[in-house]
């Protein structure tokens with residue numbers, strides 16, 4: 382598989398004004414991200430996730446080690462033209478409207494005025510900002526600002542999308558939409574690198590993850606391999622009564638000589654919330 | 670094709686920096702105060718300082734230097750330094766935009782905002798100067814100075830109207846108050862000047878109001894402030910918080926002392942390439958009827974300001990190129 386990002390023995394030590402070293406935020410990490418992968422960067426606060434992302438974006442220069450994006454230095458303008466970035470906090474000029482902000486970023490990517498107007502209209506719809514697009518972003522809620530940030534990241538149709546905490550500040554519906562967007566982009570061949578504190582979100586979308594701790598790689602691999610319990614197997618059978626379940630457990634025990642664990646499969650709280658809210662919507666519409 | 674894309678990116682950066690500079694309430698206040706000072710100072714003068722309108726022109730040039738200098742430096746520090754610290758710059762620098770271009774385009778945006786500031790102030794001062802000349806034709810022999818009431822009404826009244834208009838646009842059209850105020854004050858001064866020229870005897874006073882020498886002096890002050898803005902951009906690529914304004918105060922002090930210093934120690938003449946020359950402000954002295962000003966008196970300061978601007982932009986580009994932006 383072709384690597385979009387490759388990182389070797391990467392190290393970053395921050396220095397103060399007098400160039401004295403202060404913190405080693407990233408301390409010799411290695412990993413690769415392949416084309417079309419959804420890759421998760423996990424770790425507790427202060428483990429070096431944001432620093433790693435900023436190194437990949439060429440915003441910080443490495444103290445040691447090597448970092449290549451699309452086979453070149455991340456500082457190269459050609460690389461940056463293929464990349465989209467959603468920062469952890471959406472830093473926007475507060476005096477611009479959402480539409481103007483998106484067009485500003487389109488302009489920075491070299492789009493013509495006509496192209497940027499068309500693309501902005503498309504993205505406003507895609508991220509669900511219709512109706513608020515011509516208000517200054519200074520008055521936006523965190524979730525809305527996040528959507529503008531996401532539109533800005535997508536504006537130049539990037540091949541690599543870097544998302545820093547993409548779901549922070551979003552409600553469950555917004556979170557689900559972002560996850561669906563990430564999955565559909567990945568299906569179209571876009572490579573996605575994301576960080577998140579919300580492990581559920583990572584589990585839902587990522588193919589592969591790296592867990593950082595104190596600036597070092599603590600674990601990495603395919604999510605499936607890391608999470609599945611190879612020493613046990615579960616079966617799901619619909620429409621089983623309590624007696625039938627007891628009989629099945631008895632059967633399994635007599636056949637294999639080990640006590641099986643019997644329980645109902647659970648849906649996630651997210652799914653329950655979404656079903657509930659959707660149901661509420663439908664009732665409200667019915668009442669009209 | 671690639672060049673066109675780069676130009677578009679530069680235009681987007683410069684446009685946002687310009688809007689940011691005029692969207693700041695402090696900018697609108699600075700322009701308000703500068704324009705009001707230029708109109709009101711001559712109205713309260715008791716002496717003509719030798720020639721009619723002298724106070725209006727000197728006042729206009731000083732306001733351009735002092736208020737304009739604060740405006741340009743403040744805008745440059747905010748759009749470059751503060752944005753690097755706050756993370757807004759990072760969102761631009763991950764785009765296909767080189768860091769040198771980022772700095773130059775941002776500075777260009779600040780300069781174009783300052784050009785609007787200067788445009789407003791030059792019209793205000795020209796009108797005020799005409800007002801004094803017309804007033805001097807009305808006054809008695811006791812030497813007390815007069816101004817044209819019509820000019821004062823147009824100029825200062827126009828400013829008040831502009832502020833009211835901005836409040837109206839804010840209330841009913843949901844426009845940002847500071848930026849609308851800034852734009853309306855600018856156009857109010859242009860309109861006031863144009864209307865005043867229709868009044869009898871006012872257009873004829875332009876010569877005695879020393880319009881051309883004043884414009885040349887204003888051009889040289891403008892250039893000096895631009896070079897100061899470039900220094901502000903460059904210094905704020907590395908200096909955080911209060912360090913950038915402090916360093917700029919140092920540059921400003923150095924620029925006032927530099928002419929005398931270089932005269933005493935010619936070996937340090939190279940400093941002229943790095944320190945903005947605010948000595949040009951005293952060109953205002955040349956703007957007098959007794960010593961007509963040659964265009965070269967403005968060309969020299971403009972050339973020196975260009976050299977100083979180029980020096981600081983190059984230094985700024987070098988300083989930002991390896992800076993960590995987080």
Ligand SMILES: Nc1ncnc2c1ncn2[C@@H]1O[C@H](COP(=O)(O)OP(=O)(O)O)[C@@H](O)[C@H]1O
Nearest residue numbers: 395404406425426427428429430431432433995
């Ligand atoms: N610009 C900076 N200057 C100095 N230290 C920094 C800077 N950015 C991050 N750090 C430090 O580096 C460490 C890792 O931070 P970060 O990469 O932001 O972690 P995470 O994103 O995993 O929370 C922290 O100890 C943080 O204080």
